[in-house]
Amino acid sequence: MIQTALSGLTRTAYLVMGFQVKVKGKVASLPEAPIFVAAPHSSFFDAIICALTGMPSIVTRAENLSTPVFGTILSSLQPVAVSRQDPDSRKNTVAEITRRALSRGQWPQILIFPEGTCTNRSCLITFKQGAFVPRVPVQPVLLRYPNKLDTVTWTWQGYSFKELCIMTLCQIFTRLEVEFLPVHVPTEEEKNDPILFANRVRQTMANALNVPITDHTFEDCRLMISAGQLTLPMEAGLVEFTKISKKLNLKWNHVREQLDTFAAIASASKGGxxxxxxxxxxxxxxxxxxxxxxxxxxxxxxxxxxxxxxxxxxxxxxxxxxxxxxxxxxxxxxxxxxxxxxxxxxxxxxxxxxxxxxxxxxxxxxxxxxxxxxxxxxxxxxxxxxxxxxxxxxxxxxxxxxxxxxxxxxxxxxxxxxxxxxxxxxxxxxxxxxxxxxxxxxxxxxx
Structure with a gap:
C-alpha cells in the first residue's frame, strides 16, 4: 500500500516537473529477476525508475539520502547505503545485496546503478560487481534523455543540483525513455565469475544503447581529483584503475601515493x-x-x-x-x-x-x-x-x-x-x- 502511494506521488512529481516518460519493454517480477541494473547513470532524475519498477530497494551512496526531495523518496525504500570512503562499507554492501537477493521474496527487488557514479552517457564505464555476486538473474534497464538541451546530467565539475533543477523546470517538457531489456539469466560460467557476468550484461546494454564501453571507474575520478590538487592536468589521473589493479594487484592508496611522486617529477608544461x-x-x-x-x-x-x-x-x-x-x-x-x-x-x-x-x-x-x-x-x-x-x-x-x-x-x-x-x-x-x-x-x- 505504501509503495503504491509512493509510486503514484513520484510519478506525479515528475509530471509536474514537465517530464514526459516513455517506457519500453516489460518489467520483470521478483521471481524472474530479483535485481534491476540500470545504466547509464547520469542524474538524480534517474530515480524515476523506482516508480516504474514498484519502488524496489535501492543501492545508493550515503550522501544521496540527504538530497532534498529525492533523498526522502530514497530513504523510504529501505535502501542499502554505500560509503565511498569506508573500505569495509563496500564488502558489507555486497553481503547485504546477496542476503536480500536470496531471501526468496522476504525483501523487494533491488535496483542498482552498477557504474557506481554519474557519467555523461557517452559510454558505459566498468560495472561494479555487487549486483552480480549473488548469481541471480538480473534485468537490464536503459535510460535515455533524447532532448536537444541537456539540463539533467549531474556529473563532477558540472552543474550543481540546484542549477539543474532550475534549468529543467524552465523547459516546457523534458523527455525520458526507460527501456526494460529481457532478463539476463547467468550461465554456470557467469555464476562462477561475477566479473564476466557484469561485463556481458554491460556489453548487452551498450549494444542496445549503441555506445562504447570503457574500463574507467569511480576510482579514476578520485585520482583525477587528486591530480588536479597536485597541479597536474586532471586527465593525468586516468589510469583505468580497475584493470591495472587486478593485473598488478595494486591498492588505490598505493597508486595514490605514487601519484605524489609522479607529480614531483612531471613537468606541467608537458601535460603532466x-x-x-x-x-x-x-x-x-x-x-x-x-x-x-x-x-x-x-x-x-x-x-x-x-x-x-x-x-x-x-x-x-x-x-x-x-x-x-x-x-x-x-x-x-x-x-x-x-x-x-x-x-x-x-x-x-x-x-x-x-x-x-x-x-x-x-x-x-x-x-x-x-x-x-x-x-x-x-x-x-x-x-x-x-x-x-x-x-x-x-x-x-x-x-x-x-x-x-x-x-x-x-x-x-x-x-x-x-x-x-x-x-x-x-x-x-x-x-x-x-x-x-x-x-x-x-x-x-x-x-
Missing part, C-alpha cells in the same frame, strides 16, 4: 608527463645511453614521455619486484668493495660510473642525498631506505648484480626473477659492455 630531462633530473644523473634505455622501459608507447599510467606499470613490473631485501642487501655488499660495512663516495662512484658507462660522472649530489647523517659514508640502512624510496634505481642495482653474477659464473636461475632479461652483460674485471635487447613491454597487450 615526464620527459627524459625530468627523469634524469629526478634521478640526479646525466642523460646517457643507459638512462635512455631505462626511460624507454617506462615509455611503453614510445612517444618520448612517461604518463602516470606508464609510471605505475613501470614501477610495478620493472622496479618494485627487483627492489627486494635480498637484492638490496646483495647490491650493498657488492658496492662495499673493502667489506667494512659502509660505502664510500669513491666506491659508490665507481659502480654508478661503470653501470652508466660514464667514467667522468660526478655523483656527489646523489651520494649526499643518500648520506642522510652526512658522515661521508653510506650505512646499510641509508642505502636500503633510499632504494625503497626510489625504486626507479632498481634496474641499475640489478644490472650491476648481473655483471657480478656473470663474473662469478652463477647459474641462470639465480638471476633476479622479477625482471626479464633486458640487459645482456659481458664484462671484464674493470669495465663492461651492455648489449640492449628490444623492450618486451612495448608490445604487450595485457594493459
Amino acid at each position: 608527463r615526464i620527459g627524459i630531462e625530468e627523469f634524469a633530473e629526478y634521478l640526479k644523473l646525466p642523460i646517457s645511453d643507459v638512462l635512455r634505455e631505462l626511460f624507454l622501459l617506462f615509455d611503453r608507447n614510445g612517444d618520448g614521455t612517461i604518463d602516470f599510467r606508464e609510471y605505475v606499470i613501470g614501477l610495478s613490473i620493472l622496479c618494485n619486484p627487483a627492489n627486494t631485501e635480498e637484492t638490496i642487501r646483495m647490491a650493498f655488499k657488492l658496492f662495499d668493495m673493502d667489506e667494512d660495512g659502509t660505502i664510500t663516495e669513491d666506491e659508490f662512484a665507481s659502480i654508478i660510473q661503470s653501470a652508466l658507462g660514464l667514467p667522468e660522472l660526478d655523483v656527489s649530489v646523489l651520494f649526499k642525498e643518500i648520506d642522510a647523517d652526512e658522515t661521508g659514508k653510506l650505512s646499510y640502512e641509508e642505502f636500503k631506505n633510499f632504494a625503497l624510496k626510489h625504486p626507479e634505481y632498481a634496474t641499475l642495482f640489478t644490472t650491476y648484480l648481473d655483471l657480478q653474477r656473470h663474473q662469478l659464473g652463477l647459474e641462470e636461475e639465480d638471476r633476479t626473477n622479477a625482471l626479464p632479461e633486458l640487459l645482456l652483460v659481458t664484462a671484464s674485471s674493470r669495465g663492461m659492455t651492455i648489449q640492449r635487447s628490444a623492450n618486451p613491454w612495448r608490445e604487450t597487450s595485457i594493459f
